[in-house]
Amino acid sequence: MNNSDSSKALGQFLKSRRERLQPEKVGITDTSRRRTPGLRREEVAYMANISVTYYTWLEQGRDVKPSQEILQNIGTALQLDKDELMHLIDLSEIGSLRSQEDIDEDEEEDSTSLYAAVEQLNYPSFIINDSTEVLAWNRAAELIISDFNAWPKEERFMLNIIFSDEKIKEQMVNRDEFISYSVAVFRGVCGRHPEHPEYLERAEWLCEKYAAFKSLWEQHDVRQKRITCGIFQHPEVGLLEFQAHSLSIDGNPTLHWSIYTPYTMETEEKLLSLLA
Numbered sequence: 001m002n003n004s005d006s007s008k009a010l011g012q013f014l015k016s017r018r019e020r021l022q023p024e025k026v027g028i029t030d031t032s033r034r035r036t037p038g039l040r041r042e043e044v045a046y047m048a049n050i051s052v053t054y055y056t057w058l059e060q061g062r063d064v065k066p067s068q069e070i071l072q073n074i075g076t077a078l079q080l081d082k083d084e085l086m087h088l089i090d091l092s093e094i095g096s097l098r099s100q101e102d103i104d105e106d107e108e109e110d111s112t113s114l115y116a117a118v119e120q121l122n123y124p125s126f127i128i129n130d131s132t133e134v135l136a137w138n139r140a141a142e143l144i145i146s147d148f149n150a151w152p153k154e155e156r157f158m159l160n161i162i163f164s165d166e167k168i169k170e171q172m173v174n175r176d177e178f179i180s181y182s183v184a185v186f187r188g189v190c191g192r193h194p195e196h197p198e199y200l201e202r203a204e205w206l207c208e209k210y211a212a213f214k215s216l217w218e219q220h221d222v223r224q225k226r227i228t229c230g231i232f233q234h235p236e237v238g239l240l241e242f243q244a245h246s247l248s249i250d251g252n253p254t255l256h257w258s259i260y261t262p263y264t265m266e267t268e269e270k271l272l273s274l275l276a
Contacts, residue, residue, distance in 0.1 A: 008061035009194045010091040015059050016220035017078045018044055025079065039078075047077035066092055087188050087222040122275060124230075124242065124260040127249075130189045131198050132158040132182070135255075143274050144232055144240065144260065157202070159186060163210045173231040173239075183216040184223035191222065230260050237270040 019038035023029075028043065045055040050070060057064050058074075066074075071092060075085040115136035118125045124144045126137035134156050137148045146165045148156060162168055162179055172178065190199045207214040230242040242260035249255040262268035 007058075007063050009191050010088070011059045011061035013088060013091060013191055013220070013222075014074070014078070017080060017084065018059075020220075021078055026077075044074065044077050048073040050074075083184075083188075083224045084222055086224055087191060090188075090192055118257070121259070122272065123262070124271075125258065127255060127257050128158055129256070130193070130254040131202055132160075132186060134158060134161070140271065140275060141260075144234070144242075144271070145230075158182065159202070159206055159213070160209075163206075163213060171232045171234060173233055174229060178228065178230065179212070180216060180221075181223055181228055183213060184221040185225055187217065187220065188222040188224065225256065229263070234270070234274075237274060240267050240270060242267065 018041070019036065021038050023034075023039060023043070026039070026043070026047065028039075034040075041056055041059065042052045045052040048055065048070070050073065054064070055074070058066060068089065071089055072085070075088055080088065115127065118127060118136050119138050121138055122140060124138070124141040126141045126145075126148065127135045129135060134148050134151075142148060146161050146167055148161075151161065159182060162172075162175065162182060168175060186199075186203070190196075190203055193199055203217065207217055225246040227246075228244045230244045232240045232242075234240050241263040243263050245259045245261060247257040247259065249257055262271060
């Protein structure tokens with residue numbers, strides 16, 4: 001990504017967070033004669049202790065290099081949560097990240113042995129890349145989450161599956177929460193890689209196909225990957241509760257190993273009975 005792309009992504013994110021924050025939330029009571037939603041640029045600049053011109057340059061995507069202190073101050077002014085602040089800092093440091101060509105080479109070199117390892121696990125497990133394409137999975141994942149093998153390769157990516165898979169619709173109890181989290185994670189990925197055609201085309205395709213995705217996408221929420229939960233009501237064994245871990249794979253930050261570990265002994269026993 002060149003500096004112009006990263007600066008533009010940072011500016012778009014700042015603008016979306018400024019327009020989201022209502023004046024009343026920061027103690028501004030005089031809200032008359034406002035032509036745009038949220039705060040004014042000069043209000044954010046004042047609270048962040050920077051000049052209006054400098055903040056305007058940031059939103060306009062000019063090639064300026066804000067310090068971490070300035071970013072922290074802006075984050076405080078805009079009431080960013082931890083994930084959003086990390087995303088803002090990531091956007092400011094994109095130029096130092098490895099090239100996509102290097103990452104693609106690593107994906108080809110490092111993944112073969114990992115795919116074999118996934119198949120050996122008893123817990124639902126699969127590997128995805130940043131575009132959420134499902135690259136490998138095991139039998140437990142097919143039994144609990146989705147029949148990944150039944151999906152055509154061009155449609156086998158998690159953001160498509162969680163919106164359209166009938167099994168997930170019927171059996172995933174916390175599907176809405178998981179969808180919101182997944183879209184926000186992908187929003188962050190696209191923000192860090194706005195030049196990547198596959199990511200951007202995928203987002204546009206999802207916006208056209210799913211109104212719910214489009215609505216979440218336009219909120220511009222971002223999240224970092226973290227431990228989440230997966231709760232399923234299986235037709236044969238009943239309630240299954242998992243902790244969903246996402247592990248980065250050594251040498252390749254775009255590959256993610258998802259492992260669903262049973263939250264209770266009862267869930268583990270039910271899972272083993274299904275695999276027997």
